Amino acid sequence: MEEIRDTNKKPSEPAPRRVRISDLAQALGLTKSTVSRALNNYSDISPETRERVARVAAEMGYAPMPYAQAVRTGRVRALGLVLELDAPDRYGPFLTDFLGGITQEASLEGWTLTIASSNSREEMEDTVTRLLQEHKVDGFILPRTQVVDPRVKFLQTKHVPFVLFGRTGHGQPDPGLSWYDVDGEGAMRAAVVRLAGFGHRRIAFAGSHASYNFALLRRDGYRDGLEEAGLPFDPALELMEISDRSEGAQAARDLLDLPDPPTAIVYSTDATALGAYDVARERGLTIGRDLSIISYDGIPEGRMVDPPLTTFAVDSQHAGARLASLLIAQLRGAPPGELTELVAAQLEPGGSDGPPVDP
Amino acid sequence: MEEIRDTNKKPSEPAPRRVRISDLAQALGLTKSTVSRALNNYSDISPETRERVARVAAEMGYAPMPYAQAVRTGRVRALGLVLELDAPDRYGPFLTDFLGGITQEASLEGWTLTIASSNSREEMEDTVTRLLQEHKVDGFILPRTQVVDPRVKFLQTKHVPFVLFGRTGHGQPDPGLSWYDVDGEGAMRAAVVRLAGFGHRRIAFAGSHASYNFALLRRDGYRDGLEEAGLPFDPALELMEISDRSEGAQAARDLLDLPDPPTAIVYSTDATALGAYDVARERGLTIGRDLSIISYDGIPEGRMVDPPLTTFAVDSQHAGARLASLLIAQLRGAPPGELTELVAAQLEPGGSDGPPVDP
DNA sequence: TAGGTTAACGAAACCGATTTCGTAAAGCCG
DNA sequence: CGGCTTTACGAAATCGGTTTCGTTAACCTA
Numbered sequence: 001m002e003e004i005r006d007t008n009k010k011p012s013e014p015a016p017r018r019v020r021i022s023d024l025a026q027a028l029g030l031t032k033s034t035v036s037r038a039l040n041n042y043s044d045i046s047p048e049t050r051e052r053v054a055r056v057a058a059e060m061g062y063a064p065m066p067y068a069q070a071v072r073t074g075r076v077r078a079l080g081l082v083l084e085l086d087a088p089d090r091y092g093p094f095l096t097d098f099l100g101g102i103t104q105e106a107s108l109e110g111w112t113l114t115i116a117s118s119n120s121r122e123e124m125e126d127t128v129t130r131l132l133q134e135h136k137v138d139g140f141i142l143p144r145t146q147v148v149d150p151r152v153k154f155l156q157t158k159h160v161p162f163v164l165f166g167r168t169g170h171g172q173p174d175p176g177l178s179w180y181d182v183d184g185e186g187a188m189r190a191a192v193v194r195l196a197g198f199g200h201r202r203i204a205f206a207g208s209h210a211s212y213n214f215a216l217l218r219r220d221g222y223r224d225g226l227e228e229a230g231l232p233f234d235p236a237l238e239l240m241e242i243s244d245r246s247e248g249a250q251a252a253r254d255l256l257d258l259p260d261p262p263t264a265i266v267y268s269t270d271a272t273a274l275g276a277y278d279v280a281r282e283r284g285l286t287i288g289r290d291l292s293i294i295s296y297d298g299i300p301e302g303r304m305v306d307p308p309l310t311t312f313a314v315d316s317q318h319a320g321a322r323l324a325s326l327l328i329a330q331l332r333g334a335p336p337g338e339l340t341e342l343v344a345a346q347l348e349p350g351g352s353d354g355p356p357v358d359p
Numbered sequence: 360m361e362e363i364r365d366t367n368k369k370p371s372e373p374a375p376r377r378v379r380i381s382d383l384a385q386a387l388g389l390t391k392s393t394v395s396r397a398l399n400n401y402s403d404i405s406p407e408t409r410e411r412v413a414r415v416a417a418e419m420g421y422a423p424m425p426y427a428q429a430v431r432t433g434r435v436r437a438l439g440l441v442l443e444l445d446a447p448d449r450y451g452p453f454l455t456d457f458l459g460g461i462t463q464e465a466s467l468e469g470w471t472l473t474i475a476s477s478n479s480r481e482e483m484e485d486t487v488t489r490l491l492q493e494h495k496v497d498g499f500i501l502p503r504t505q506v507v508d509p510r511v512k513f514l515q516t517k518h519v520p521f522v523l524f525g526r527t528g529h530g531q532p533d534p535g536l537s538w539y540d541v542d543g544e545g546a547m548r549a550a551v552v553r554l555a556g557f558g559h560r561r562i563a564f565a566g567s568h569a570s571y572n573f574a575l576l577r578r579d580g581y582r583d584g585l586e587e588a589g590l591p592f593d594p595a596l597e598l599m600e601i602s603d604r605s606e607g608a609q610a611a612r613d614l615l616d617l618p619d620p621p622t623a624i625v626y627s628t629d630a631t632a633l634g635a636y637d638v639a640r641e642r643g644l645t646i647g648r649d650l651s652i653i654s655y656d657g658i659p660e661g662r663m664v665d666p667p668l669t670t671f672a673v674d675s676q677h678a679g680a681r682l683a684s685l686l687i688a689q690l691r692g693a694p695p696g697e698l699t700e701l702v703a704a705q706l707e708p709g710g711s712d713g714p715p716v717d718p
Numbered sequence: 719t720a721g722g723t724t725a726a727c728g729a730a731a732c733c734g735a736t737t738t739c740g741t742a743a744a745g746c747c748g
Numbered sequence: 749c750g751g752c753t754t755t756a757c758g759a760a761a762t763c764g765g766t767t768t769c770g771t772t773a774a775c776c777t778a
Contacts (some may be wrong), residue, residue: 048728049726067429068429072764076426096454392760403757723772726773729769737762741757742755
């Protein structure tokens with residue numbers, strides 16, 4: 001009769017009894033069912049009773065246990081996030097802000113965030129499957145969307161609600177999906193136009209991995225910016241697949257070694273843009289004068305370097321908060337396709353860009 | 360009778376019916392109770408039946424719903440982590456590794472990680488209270504322990520299991536607590552001894568905020584190192600309260616401006632040590648020759664600078680994994696006081712330290 | 719004023735498990 | 749072979765809620 005597995009002796013002490021719905025009902029002189037319906041705003045409860053129940057519930061500090069509710073409702077009020085440990089740049093410094101945004105917003109609505117991690121796509125699918133199987137989450141937030149993101153189809157076939165941080169499908173975002181994104185395209189366009197306004201005529205671009213949707217969009221923005229500024233597009237000035245500081249440095253070297261080198265480089269990310277500073281030091285160039293740099297992200301380190309990096313900053317905390325909000329809305333029944341948000345990146349002028357020196 | 364609140368129409372499609380314990384029981388020709396006890400290794404189930412139940416359960420893909428179990432058992436198999444958004448250095452780049460470690464290990468045991476965040480101590484207490492009230496987690500992992508950590512007493516009075524990342528109480532860790540820590544004291548001692556071995560005689564220390572336990576321990580290690588190397592302790596060479604790169608730079612300036620400046624500086628963290636590189640550049644000094652630097656943490660950026668930073672690296676992923684393991688063990692009934700682990704930091708030699716130049 | 723609604727609540731089933739308790743059959747003992 | 753344990757399982761209670769289905773009394777309406 002007794003158990004074999006591990007025992008869990010709580011050592012001692014009172015540990016105050018929590019108040020259940022039956023306690024509340026008894027205190028009110030009502031039944032559990034009435035109290036439950038009153039708390040859940042059913043229409044067959046009189047306003048006075050509803051109000052009285054709410055008041056006494058607050059007085060007694062009653063809060064329903066989510067998992068007890070979940071047995072019946074099937075919803076646990078938890079959002080899921082799977083971190084991809086094998087991502088090229090490991091989320092960098094954004095993660096704290098991002099998680100903070102999600103959890104703060106979720107907390108306001110009484111939801112929590114459950115996170116898992118994976119080292120590969122298969123592991124990601126296994127992890128998601130397990131979380132769903134065990135019903136530990138109601139929906140997912142998917143960061144770092146790819147142009148064709150396997151997670152999307154995977155979750156769709158499983159009929160699980162989700163929101164994307166970033167669009168998919170490059171030009172035409174897939175319809176019917178919920179997403180939040182920052183307008184990297186617009187930022188890159190603005191960067192090019194700004195540089196052209198300073199007088200630059202040869203403006204290069206150092207982009208990221210083309211499998212990520214944001215990378216293509218930012219490249220598009222770069223090209224649009226050239227067009228808007230009336231500058232010709234030169235394929236030699238457009239580099240892609242650059243993912244860290246040293247690759248960013250190498251990109252700068254390659255560009256500067258061209259027969260007709262650029263006087264300005266737009267980087268797709270701050271982390272790679274910092275590589276240009278290394279090259280400038282190598283070659284005795286002054287950033288902001290001999291070579292102008294504008295990038296994107298707004299990492300703290302960009303403000304620590306000399307001169308400070310001119311960048312289009314992303315508010316990761318706000319992104320997390322909005323994503324949480326969108327997912328919760330979807331879980332409450334809002335049609336997924338109508339839950340999309342595109343916000344502008346914020347220009348943070350530093351000293352890394354300026355008029356080119358005349359030859 | 361109908362509900363007023365949001366509806367949750369699942370739009371379409373099959374969505375395969377999950378297998379419940381009653382389905383399993385029926386397929387086996389047994390009752391729910393027998394199946395449940397068989398799966399939970401009760402002693403009053405015959406070995407053959409137990410084996411047969413396990414086999415059929417696997418075949419049918421049965422997995423119990425944790426929240427349905429929780430209604431009865433009171434345990435949800437979830438670990439909790441509260442991120443402190445107001446911390447001085449915001450966790451830096453460790454967070455991804457740390458979370459990865461926790462979740463990977465937890466996942467192996469069938470547990471998940473629920474995270475929340477707070478902007479202040481009161482908010483932290485409210486958050487913890489809510490998570491407990493709603494019974495969303497079984498125990499907590501507390502990072503960034505302070506010398507006297509208010510969270511410890513708070514959780515103790517609530518009778519909630521927890522593990523600490525880092526000890527408390529400075530010299531004598533509080534008994535009865537579970538913790539995992541990296542031996543920063545030993546690392547700092549080794550750093551000083553290593554520098555002394557190179558021939559340095561004036562070795563300075565740039566430490567962190569004294570409210571954090573690790574800061575005091577590392578300072579102790581510095582002093583111990585001096586003693587072990589037979590060098591005198593000079594209060595002028597010991598700085599504290601340094602928390603970012605610019606403060607690290609200022610510390611370097613202050614130290615180098617002393618009448619009898621140090622030839623080497625041991626930094627408590629990599630992030631602050633990078634400030635020394637900025638000062639070296641300002642003053643035309645060569646790191647590793649004119650000024651030796653050793654620090655602690657092993658952030659990726661330390662390997663990108665020139666010369667690479669000599670540092671004592673911490674394995675955050677391993678830390679997360681071990682903390683998860685310790686907490687799960689405690690939740691399974693292990694006595695908290697016996698769950699402690701101290702591991703050594705790993706020396707990663709770079710080029711930032713070497714013999715001093717003779718005057 | 720009889721008959722039909724409607725408003726507001728109670729009683730009981732239910733969700734998917736775990737755990738307590740009861741009990742038939744088998745095994746043991748003298 | 750009768751009585752007493754075990755062994756191995758079934759029946760039912762339980763956890764803390766939600767939801768369905770009645771039911772009563774007040775309110776309309778004709």
